[in-house]
Amino acid sequence: MSSTPKVLFGFHAVGVRLKTAPQSIVEIYFEPTRRDARMRQFLDRAREAGVRLIEADGLRIARLAGTQGHQGVAARVQAVEQVHSLDGLLENLEAAGQVPLLLVLDGVTDPHNLGACLRVADGAGAHAVIAPKDHAVGINATVAKVASGAAETVPYFMVTNLARTLGELQERNIWCIGTSGDAPRTLYQADLRGPVALVLGAEGSGMRQLTRKTCDELVSIPMQGAVESLNVSVASGVCLYEALRQRGLPA
Numbered sequence: 001m002s003s004t005p006k007v008l009f010g011f012h013a014v015g016v017r018l019k020t021a022p023q024s025i026v027e028i029y030f031e032p033t034r035r036d037a038r039m040r041q042f043l044d045r046a047r048e049a050g051v052r053l054i055e056a057d058g059l060r061i062a063r064l065a066g067t068q069g070h071q072g073v074a075a076r077v078q079a080v081e082q083v084h085s086l087d088g089l090l091e092n093l094e095a096a097g098q099v100p101l102l103l104v105l106d107g108v109t110d111p112h113n114l115g116a117c118l119r120v121a122d123g124a125g126a127h128a129v130i131a132p133k134d135h136a137v138g139i140n141a142t143v144a145k146v147a148s149g150a151a152e153t154v155p156y157f158m159v160t161n162l163a164r165t166l167g168e169l170q171e172r173n174i175w176c177i178g179t180s181g182d183a184p185r186t187l188y189q190a191d192l193r194g195p196v197a198l199v200l201g202a203e204g205s206g207m208r209q210l211t212r213k214t215c216d217e218l219v220s221i222p223m224q225g226a227v228e229s230l231n232v233s234v235a236s237g238v239c240l241y242e243a244l245r246q247r248g249l250p251a
């Protein structure tokens with residue numbers, strides 16, 4: 001699994017870490033000139049959690065975060081112990097009687113897209129996101145910010161050989177469904193109630209040939225207008241929420 005960033009910034013990303021693993025936060029930097037309700041509530045939660053708070057001006061926080069879009073908060077954090085391998089995660093799911101719902105991204109390189117994919121994966125209850133090591137963006141501070149905390153909650157596995165990993169998922173009876181605008185069957189004709197891995201392609205070129213060939217089935221999302229395809233994070237959302245709908249939405 002890829003390592004967590006050393007610095008998180010923005011209310012969402014730091015807030016989720018505060019909620020899920022406050023002991024992993026070394027210190028939080030905040031702009032004391034920001035005195036709005038959101039900042040006050042955030043600082044109250046940080047104080048309750050016993051986290052060290054350091055006043056800093058916007059410039060210092062921007063240097064730490066590597067961006068101006070930090071909302072006046074950044075945190076230095078240690079990596080959180082999580083499930084270390086995809087195998088471990090799948091075994092845990094099996095032991096818990098849960099039906100795997102996985103999102104596979106074949107070469108998403110834009111950190112904003114990966115952040116948005118993680119966010120929707122969290123929203124829809126996907127168990128993990130999988131990507132190839134050599135052709136994809138890893139978790140960095142921008143991904144964590146765009147993911148709004150989901151980089152902390154959704155395991156992200158970067159694998160050496162994606163086609164081989166899909167084969168291993170298939171051996172575990174996980175049905176690999178590739179998505180492509182030219183597939184003859186639609187997403188809505190696919191059965192997403194069993195263990196599934198939804199496979200999405202890269203921003204420009206879509207799924208690689210070998211990935212496409214390895215999938216058990218290919219489906220398309222119907223497009224009604226003039227545009228040929230959806231953004232990969234939007235397509236991820238459509239696919240994952242269709243799986244959630246078919247599995248029965250939680251009450």
Ligand SMILES: C[S@@+](CC[C@H](N)C(=O)[O-])C[C@H]1O[C@@H](n2cnc3c(N)ncnc32)[C@H](O)[C@@H]1O
Nearest residue numbers: 179180181200201206207220221229230232235
């Ligand atoms: C921006 S699209 C890539 C478009 C690319 N030209 C192609 O041929 O796939 C990124 C990914 O989102 C998914 N996607 C976008 N629109 C889709 C659609 N209408 N049907 C199925 N998948 C779609 C696919 O996984 C695609 O590889």
